[in-house]
Structure formats: structure tokens, C-alpha cells
Amino acid sequence: MTAYRASLTEIDIRRLIQSNDEDERAAAAHKLCRNMDKAELDEHDRAAAHKILRLLANDAAELVRRAMAVTLKASDLIPRDVARRLAADVDSVALPLINFSPVFSDEDLIEIVQAGSVVRQTAVAGRPRVSRDVAAAVAEVGAEPAVRALAANDNADIAESALGRCVDRFGASPEIIAALAYRQVLPLSVTERLVELASEAVREHLVTRHSVAPETAIRLASFARERATVDLVDQASGHADLSQFVATLHARRALTGSLLLRALARGQMALFEHGLAELAGAPHQRAWLMIHDAGPLGLKAIYDRAGLPPRLFQAFRAGVDTWRSLQAEGVDTTDDAFRQQMLERFLTQRPNAPREDLAYLMERLDQDPVAAPARAGVAA
Structure with a gap:
């Protein structure tokens, strides 16, 4: 307390009250506010500080009020009534407090959002902590910059319904979708909607970062049915129920020869096996035996029974032979490096595959982050 009282010198008080120079008063306000915020105040000292702050809040000079707002923007020293008054001030005074001050209640912040000022809505949305109720208000009535700031703020508690409202209102905004x-x-329901709307790069992030169920691929068929499904299986195959997955694909008429060829070329033998079993109406174990242990005619028999296009059989044969060759070399067929090596070696055989499938596989070869090591291994 002694240090606090010593810092409030007579000269400071005189400069604050009597000076006609705005810069001088602003400098005094900054010093006083900084010292008050650092001091340990008892009840009497805090009451005295509040009197000074009310005096500053009524100063005619914007520079003085701004000095107070900036210095105490993250402090709990400002009385709530003073903070509310300053929140209605000009932007240079109001925004620091709106963006940081802990003294505002949720009701205060919702009132600010509903008032409609874009910059103030954005300041609320970017606060160090945004409660669920405040986030819902921003999602419902906030302008695009405010909703973008809210979406980018991981310290904002945004309910699933509010996230959905953001998508409802700004689904055409790439910036908000990316944020x-x-x-x-992210809830699954929101993730699925974002995958439909996102750019390719953001879509890849969603699939990799969030636990999207494989069945999601089917519901997203409108943008890239087969491609999205195979890409999802890349990160889901370790724990997905492939039998159920392919059954669902088949029920929705999405279990095609093109999809299975793409999967096989990328080393997804399990998906290929389950897919053939589903199409042929055979148990997985029987399909596995036909593919791997039934001699040169086994694959052709299960392939024909599955009803896949005869013109694609040689491409499938090349895929199975490539997989067996790598397995015989002792390559670990479960890791990403193998999948890349499988894809590269499959393409070097110039398989008689449809142009769109080859284009897809070449694109994956380009995109895969382990492409360089894989090529080095093949070259060796």
C-alpha cells in the first residue's frame, strides 16, 4: 500500500486534473493506471482507484480515455459500469477493452454483438475466452469478419448448433470454412458438411485430422465419390470394419471396379479382398484363397464372379502381381512407404487402366510426402 500511495504523487494528480495539454494528461493517466494495476490494493485503496478511473473515463480527451483503456484492457480493476461506458465510446477506446477486459459479463458481450458494429463483434469473437452463449450470439448475428475470427479462436466454446449456424450462413466463404x-x-456432423464445402487442401486436413467414419465418403459422393473413399480408407484401414464398409458401399452402388483398382494400386489389398468378396457374394476367407492361393486361375474366377469389367482384368492382375512381388522382397506391406512404393511400381508397368484412374494415381504419386524416399528405394 505504501508503494501504491507513493506512486500517486501530487504532481501526477495535478497533471491529471489541471493540465490543459492532452498528451500530458494521457501520460499521467497511463502512469497512474499502470501503478494501480501493479499494486496490491486493500478495500480503501481500491475505492480510491475507482474514483480516479471514473474521473479518467469522463475526461473530454479521447487520448486520455484511450490511455486508460489500453493500460487496463486485461485488468479486473476497472469497475463494470466504467467498462460498459467505455465500450460505448469511440473505437480507439472501446476495442481494447471489448477484446480483453475480464469484467464484462456474457450479457454485456452479447449486447455488444447484437448492437451490430462489425469491428466490435470481431473484438468479442477474438477474446482470450469466449463462452458458449457469446459464441452462439456471434454465430447467429455476427458479420463475416466476426464469424471468421470466432471460427479461428480455439479458446471459443462453440456448440455444435452454433458451428452449424456458421456453416449455414457462410458456407460460401472459403476463409470461414478453412477456419x-x-x-x-469438430463434431462429426459439422466435419461432414465442411468436407463437402472445403478446398482440396482443407479437405485433406479434415480427413487426416478428424476421425471421420469411412461411411462419410459415401455421403460425400457428390464431389469425388471413389477418390474420397479410398483416401479415407488410407487413414481408417487400421481400425475400420472393412466388411461393413464395403457392404455399405455396395448397397449404395459405390463399390465399383474403378474404386477397387485405385485401392489395389495404392497397396490396399485388404479393401480389394473384401470388395471382391462382397461383389462375388463369397466369404472373405474364400476370396482371400482365390486371390492368393488358388493358382493362376483363382483371381480370374473370383473376378468374373464379382462381375467386374473384363477389360480391366489385366490391370488388376498387374496390381496383385506387384503386391506379391513386394511382399516376396520382405517389404512391410502395412506402412505408408510401402503404399507409395506399390503405387510407383504399379504405374511403371503401364497397366491398361482407364485414363481417369491413371490420372488419379499419378496425382497421388505427386502428393504423397514419402515420394522421394520411395523412389530412392525403387532405384536401389
Whole structure:
């Protein structure tokens, strides 16, 4: 307390009250506010500080009020009534407090959002902590910059319904879709909607970062049915129920020869096996035996029974032979490096595959982050 009282010198008080120079009063306000915020105040000292702050809040000079707002923007020293008054001030005074001050209640912040000022809505949305009720208000009535700031703020508690409202209102905004996609936690329902709307790069992030069920690929068929499904299986195959997955694909008429060829070329033998079994109406174990242990005619028999296009059989044969060759070399067929090596070696055989499938596989070869090591291994 002694240090606090010593810092409030007579000269400071005189400069604050009597000076006609705005810069001088602003400098005095900054010093006083800084010292008050650092001091340990008892009840009497805090009451005295509040009197000074009310005096500053009524100063005619914007520079003085701004000095107070900036210095105490993150402090709990400002009385709530003073903070509310300053929140209605000009932007240079109001925004620091709106963006940081802990003294505002949720009701205060919702009132600010509903008032409609874009910059103030954005300041609320970017606060160090945004409660669920405040986030819902921003999602419902906030302008695009405010909703973008909210979506990018991982310290904002945004309910699933509010996230959905953001998508409802700004699904055409790439910036908002990307900001939502990069949140640390997303409900599945929102993730599915974002995948439909996102750019390719953001879509890849969603599939990799968030636990999207394989069945999601089917519901997203409108943008890239087969491609999205195979890409999802890349990261889901370790724990997905492939029998159920392919059954669902088949029921929706999405279990095609093109999809299975793409999967096989990328080393997804399990998906290929389950897919053939589903199409042929055979148990997985029987399909596995026909593919791997029934001699040169086994694959042709299960392939024909599955009803896949005869013109694609040689491409499938090349895929199975490539997989067996790598397995015989002792390559670990479960890791990403193998999948890349499989894809590269399959393409070097110039398989008689449809142009769109080859284009897809070449694109994956380009995109895969382990492409360089894989090529080095093949070259060796």
C-alpha cells in the first residue's frame, strides 16, 4: 500500500486534473493506471482507484480515455459500469477493452454483438475466452469478419448448433470454412458438411485430422465419390470394419471396379479382398484363397464372379502381381512407404487402366510426402 500511495504523487494528480495539454494528461493517466494495476490494493485503496478511473473515463480527451483503456484492457480493476461506458465510446477506446477486459459479463458481450458494429463483434469473437452463449450470439448475428475470427479462436466454446449456424450462413466463404476446419475439435456432423464445402487442401486436413467414419465418403459422393473413399480408407484401414464398409458401399452402388483398382494400386489389398468378396457374394476367407492361393486361375474366377469389367482384368492382375512381388522382397506391406512404393511400381508397368484412374494415381504419386524416399528405394 505504501508503494501504491507513493506512486500517486501530487504532481501526477495535478497533471491529471489541471493540465490543459492532452498528451500530458494521457501520460499521467497511463502512469497512474499502470501503478494501480501493479499494486496490491486493500478495500480503501481500491475505492480510491475507482474514483480516479471514473474521473479518467469522463475526461473530454479521447487520448486520455484511450490511455486508460489500453493500460487496463486485461485488468479486473476497472469497475463494470466504467467498462460498459467505455465500450460505448469511440473505437480507439472501446476495442481494447471489448477484446480483453475480464469484467464484462456474457450479457454485456452479447449486447455488444447484437448492437451490430462489425469491428466490435470481431473484438468479442477474438477474446482470450469466449463462452458458449457469446459464441452462439456471434454465430447467429455476427458479420463475416466476426464469424471468421470466432471460427479461428480455439479458446471459443462453440456448440455444435452454433458451428452449424456458421456453416449455414457462410458456407460460401472459403476463409470461414478453412477456419472452422482447422479447429482442434469438430463434431462429426459439422466435419461432414465442411468436407463437402472445403478446398482440396482443407479437405485433406479434415480427413487426416478428424476421425471421420469411412461411411462419410459415401455421403460425400457428390464431389469425388471413389477418390474420397479410398483416401479415407488410407487413414481408417487400421481400425475400420472393412466388411461393413464395403457392404455399405455396395448397397449404395459405390463399390465399383474403378474404386477397387485405385485401392489395389495404392497397396490396399485388404479393401480389394473384401470388395471382391462382397461383389462375388463369397466369404472373405474364400476370396482371400482365390486371390492368393488358388493358382493362376483363382483371381480370374473370383473376378468374373464379382462381375467386374473384363477389360480391366489385366490391370488388376498387374496390381496383385506387384503386391506379391513386394511382399516376396520382405517389404512391410502395412506402412505408408510401402503404399507409395506399390503405387510407383504399379504405374511403371503401364497397366491398361482407364485414363481417369491413371490420372488419379499419378496425382497421388505427386502428393504423397514419402515420394522421394520411395523412389530412392525403387532405384536401389
